[in-house]
Amino acid sequence: MPDTTEADGLTVGQVSQRLDVTVRALHHWDEIGLARPSLRTAAGYRLYTAGDLERLHRIVVHRELGLGLDKIRAVLDDGTADVPGALRAQRDQVAERIDRLQQLSAGLDRMIDAHERGLLLTVEQQAAIFGPQWDPDSPARARQRYGDTTQWRQYAERSAFRGPEEWQAIADATADFDRALGDAMDAGVTPGSPEAHQLVERHREVFAAYFPLTRQMQVCLGRMYEDDPGFAAHYDGIRTGLATWFRRIIDADARAHGIDPDTATWNGEQEERYRKRR
CATH class of the missing domain: 1.10.1660.10 (Multidrug-efflux Transporter Regulator; Chain: A; Domain 2)
Known part of the structure; x- marks a missing residue:
C-alpha cells in the first residue's frame, strides 16, 4: 500500500x-x-x-x-x-421480525389496558362468568384504590393475557373453594386442624391467580372478609357465620407459621426480611 x-x-x-x-x-x-x-x-x-x-x-x-x-x-x-436470493431471504426475515414486533405491540397495548382497567372483559362477559350479582365497576374502583401498589401491577400482568376461558376457570376454582369452605364448616372442621390448614393453603393457591399472597397478607384479607360488608355478605350467604369462621382458620394457620395475626400487616413479611438484612 x-x-x-x-x-x-x-x-x-x-x-x-x-x-x-x-x-x-x-x-x-x-x-x-x-x-x-x-x-x-x-x-x-x-x-x-x-x-x-x-x-x-x-x-x-x-x-x-x-x-x-x-x-x-x-x-x-x-x-x-445469488444476490437477489440473499436479499429475498433477508426480506423474509424482516417480515418475520415485523410480525413479531406487531405481536409485541399488541401485547403492550393489552398490558397498558390491563394496568388502567384491570379486567379486559366486556360487561356481558363479566356477567356471564362472575354472575349477575357482579358489579362491572368494581375493577375501576380497585384501580383507583390500589393502582399504585405492587399487587395491582402483578394482577395487571396476569390479567393482560387472559381471555374469557381463563377467567371462567378462575371463577370455577373460586366457586369450588367456597363450596369446600362451607362444607368444612358444616363438618365441624376446627381452626388449627390439618383439614383447616389445607383449606387455608388452598385459598392462597386459588388467590394466586390475582397476585402472590403471603400469609401476612392472607391474615389481612381474612379481616377484610369478616369486616367488609360486601365480603361478609358473600361468605355469610354461603353459610351463616362463614366469614368469621374463615378468618379464624386463617389466623390459626398464621400462628402455626409463627405469625401473630394481631400484629400482621399487608407488607409484614417484606418488612421482616428488610429488618433481618439490616
Missing part, C-alpha cells in the same frame, strides 16, 4: 462522518478484510479513496438491510453469489 498525503483520500474520521459509521466499525472492517483503505499517510494513517467509499457505501446499505458481515462479503466479492 503506497504512502501518500491526506489530500489523496479521506481520513477515517471524515469517512465516519460522511457515511454515519463509527470509527470503530471502520477499523473492524479493515481488520477482517471487508473494507480496507487503499492508501496510507507517511505516518501510517488510513486514507480512503473514491473506490473505497463506493464499497463502504454498499456495505452500509446491506448492513442497513440486516445482512451479516459474512453475507455482505459474499455479495460483494463472490461473482457467483
Whole structure:
C-alpha cells in the first residue's frame, strides 16, 4: 500500500462522518478484510479513496438491510453469489421480525389496558362468568384504590393475557373453594386442624391467580372478609357465620407459621426480611 498525503483520500474520521459509521466499525472492517483503505499517510494513517467509499457505501446499505458481515462479503466479492436470493431471504426475515414486533405491540397495548382497567372483559362477559350479582365497576374502583401498589401491577400482568376461558376457570376454582369452605364448616372442621390448614393453603393457591399472597397478607384479607360488608355478605350467604369462621382458620394457620395475626400487616413479611438484612 503506497504512502501518500491526506489530500489523496479521506481520513477515517471524515469517512465516519460522511457515511454515519463509527470509527470503530471502520477499523473492524479493515481488520477482517471487508473494507480496507487503499492508501496510507507517511505516518501510517488510513486514507480512503473514491473506490473505497463506493464499497463502504454498499456495505452500509446491506448492513442497513440486516445482512451479516459474512453475507455482505459474499455479495460483494463472490461473482457467483445469488444476490437477489440473499436479499429475498433477508426480506423474509424482516417480515418475520415485523410480525413479531406487531405481536409485541399488541401485547403492550393489552398490558397498558390491563394496568388502567384491570379486567379486559366486556360487561356481558363479566356477567356471564362472575354472575349477575357482579358489579362491572368494581375493577375501576380497585384501580383507583390500589393502582399504585405492587399487587395491582402483578394482577395487571396476569390479567393482560387472559381471555374469557381463563377467567371462567378462575371463577370455577373460586366457586369450588367456597363450596369446600362451607362444607368444612358444616363438618365441624376446627381452626388449627390439618383439614383447616389445607383449606387455608388452598385459598392462597386459588388467590394466586390475582397476585402472590403471603400469609401476612392472607391474615389481612381474612379481616377484610369478616369486616367488609360486601365480603361478609358473600361468605355469610354461603353459610351463616362463614366469614368469621374463615378468618379464624386463617389466623390459626398464621400462628402455626409463627405469625401473630394481631400484629400482621399487608407488607409484614417484606418488612421482616428488610429488618433481618439490616
